[in-house]
Amino acid sequence: MANLITLARTLMAFLVVGLLHYRTTGIYLTAAALTVLIIVMDALDGYVARTRKESSKFGAVADILGDRVVEMSYWIIFAVFGWVPAWVAIIVAARGIVVDGLRSLALERGFTAFGTTSMMRTRLGTLLVSSRASRALYGTSKGIAFAMMILLFTPGLFALFGAGLRAVAHASVYITVLLCIVRGTPVMMEARRLV
Secondary structure: OHHHHHHHHHHHHHHHHHHOOOOOHHHHHHHHHHHHHHHHHHHHHHHHHHHOOOOOHHHHHHHHHHHHHHHHHHHHHHHHOOOOOHHHHHHHHHHHHHHHHHHHHHHHOOOEOOOOOEOOOOHHHHHHHHOHHHHHHHHHHHHHHHHHHHHHOOOOHHHHHHHHHHHHHHHHHHHHHHHHHHHHHHHHHHHHHHO
């Protein structure tokens, strides 16, 4: 069940990207609502896996792959539309590739990204990368950034909310990129022992 939720949220991200090509208020509001649902589903798949005792290495890897596809779909389309600078998508993509490559190396040696067999060995690394609080904060920040960027470019909304909407949307993007870097750095530091 958890893996089906992961697959569904990944496919929904593609749907949102498609919807964003039709710039009407209703479609953009639908895309923003679906975006929030996608982020909620990211938390739900882990919860379902734990409560139904479906946790597995495959499921953990599928969850991370789903996360990457979802976040890169958003950042790339935002960059293509000129909503965010291209460097945002490049940094997030580069961080994801490096971190996931290092996690693959760790997986070969029996370590996972999260849980009792996590590759993270330091308290700070565990707190920043593996803790539920850190993962929830990062997931929430992505959800806010993605939804706010869609709302910022929703026809008619900027006229209602103006510069405040722009400030919140842009701040949420840069906070999310900062969290992305902060959460990726310990993985790179701790992976040195695996290389």
